Amino acid sequence: MSDVKSVERPAPPQGSRDSAFFWEGVGREVLLGQQCTGCKRFRHPPRPLCPHCRSFEWKAVELSGRGTVHSWVKPIHPPLPMFPEGYLVALIDLEEGIRLLSNLCEIEPDDVENGMSVEVFFAPTRDGGRIHQFRPTQEARRG
Amino acid sequence: MARGKAVIVGIGQTEFSKDSGRSEQRLACESILAALDDAGLTPADVDGMTTYTIDNNEDVDLVRALGIENLTFSSRVGHGGGGAVGTVAHAMAAVESGLANVVVGFRAMNERSEQRFGQSQMNNTGGAKGAGTGFIEWSLPLGSATPAVWTAIQAQRYLDRYGLTNADFAPVSVHLRQMAATNPNAWFYQQPITVEDHQNSRWIAEPVFRLLDCCQESDGAVAFVVTREERARDLKQPPVAIRHATQAVPFESETVTNYYVEDVTRFETGVSTAKTLYEHTGVGPADFQVAMLYDHFTIAIFWHLEANGFCKPGEAADFVRSGEIGLSGSIPVSPNGGHLGEAYIHGMNLIAEGVRQVRGTATNQVDDVEHALVAAGMSAAVLGRC
Numbered sequence: 147m148s149d150v151k152s153v154e155r156p157a158p159p160q161g162s163r164d165s166a167f168f169w170e171g172v173g174r175e176v177l178l179g180q181q182c183t184g185c186k187r188f189r190h191p192p193r194p195l196c197p198h199c200r201s202f203e204w205k206a207v208e209l210s211g212r213g214t215v216h217s218w219v220k221p222i223h224p225p226l227p228m229f230p231e232g233y234l235v236a237l238i239d240l241e242e243g244i245r246l247l248s249n250l251c252e253i254e255p256d257d258v259e260n261g262m263s264v265e266v267f268f269a270p271t272r273d274g275g276r277i278h279q280f281r282p283t284q285e286a287r288r289g
Numbered sequence: 290m291a292r293g294k295a296v297i298v299g300i301g302q303t304e305f306s307k308d309s310g311r312s313e314q315r316l317a318c319e320s321i322l323a324a325l326d327d328a329g330l331t332p333a334d335v336d337g338m339t340t341y342t343i344d345n346n347e348d349v350d351l352v353r354a355l356g357i358e359n360l361t362f363s364s365r366v367g368h369g370g371g372g373a374v375g376t377v378a379h380a381m382a383a384v385e386s387g388l389a390n391v392v393v394g395f396r397a398m399n400e401r402s403e404q405r406f407g408q409s410q411m412n413n414t415g416g417a418k419g420a421g422t423g424f425i426e427w428s429l430p431l432g433s434a435t436p437a438v439w440t441a442i443q444a445q446r447y448l449d450r451y452g453l454t455n456a457d458f459a460p461v462s463v464h465l466r467q468m469a470a471t472n473p474n475a476w477f478y479q480q481p482i483t484v485e486d487h488q489n490s491r492w493i494a495e496p497v498f499r500l501l502d503c504c505q506e507s508d509g510a511v512a513f514v515v516t517r518e519e520r521a522r523d524l525k526q527p528p529v530a531i532r533h534a535t536q537a538v539p540f541e542s543e544t545v546t547n548y549y550v551e552d553v554t555r556f557e558t559g560v561s562t563a564k565t566l567y568e569h570t571g572v573g574p575a576d577f578q579v580a581m582l583y584d585h586f587t588i589a590i591f592w593h594l595e596a597n598g599f600c601k602p603g604e605a606a607d608f609v610r611s612g613e614i615g616l617s618g619s620i621p622v623s624p625n626g627g628h629l630g631e632a633y634i635h636g637m638n639l640i641a642e643g644v645r646q647v648r649g650t651a652t653n654q655v656d657d658v659e660h661a662l663v664a665a666g667m668s669a670a671v672l673g674r675c
Contacts (some may be wrong), residue, residue, distance in 0.1 A: 197540070217442050217492045235438055235549050245548055249432065260445075
């Protein structure tokens, strides 16, 4: 199983002035998205203004944490000893319309399908940090 | 200052190896001197210079080492290897605007013996400043730490969408190694591979890339010289025209960590460079006799073929399998062996081969080359006969 729970994995970054909110949220196990106050659209990666309506006003809003797998891969070489053997990297399409790179856990590679429903959870890292992870939803497991 | 169309009048390179045994500054100087000699020029003629943001050489050091009197133009191009052909665009712009008379473009690196791109970037705290990627913050914490993984994320979606597997990449790898096998400058000279070799090579990023889907790691340097066409008449080589050269930074795109464009299976940057080039030159996909396509991984050949209109989206695998990128195919691709076969000099050796193909002096020469496409993703050029 590619269950990424190692406390050896590196602590996430603090982020930039524009992205610190995201990592602060992850640190307390809340997945936050940057939502434009003007046109309500979400955006990722974070940036200081909305590329659609050009508003600099935005809020960090808790996301549903649900989404689907856009694509995935199993890194083999070079090995990264701080990550569990067999871990998967996946690109997740979140319900709010943004895309986020993460790890896909609690599933064998042969069972992964693009488009399958996943949900967020948080794993511990070195230095007492947290990192956002995804796993199949109950529905997807039954599916 | 006299102005006129920019042309490429010289190319030069070092040997391609796994351990050059000398400094990157020396490699840069050797390649620049070779390119100037090829053109019939000397450092005294040089007043412009361009390279990559991530090249470790400083222009001041090269001016000092080569004995250049003064640079009136010096630039760096971002986007890693994807920006490779941006050096041609910058050189062209500098010459045609009158900012400089003679511009050298170069890339020099001990990428195998010193700084291996393919190793984990987990300890890369310097970030990707100027390289146009988001890998530090949004990839490294998730264990996405190499170019292979960054690219495989996009490639997996492509394979899945079109019902393909890693085996569909084999003909790309076999082709490039076949080209390298008859190129004495190639690291893999006289070392062709089979489809079975490709399929037996170990996984790097499963189920997308095996070892033989990845470009080499190389030490070496390549340089070119650009001046205006009038000046070229007195020089040693027949000049090669830069019909147009361009960069591309489409909305929501990134270099290699390109996850945020709406459709990651569509090579948005390549689509953009093709649109610009075809609009500026009036040349279309049917007008090229050869294409130098940036191959960091085999999938990139598929992406370039589709983005530049050599085949339709999703048809590249069939196109390649039916031999269309071979020397006798409809669009011969990278007859020097590309990065997989010749060497990985970050796109610059592909530019040099494009020049040789137009001159008619390549080892694996395509007949009657009037137009050559050189495409690196976030930059591309149409080279042609003067």
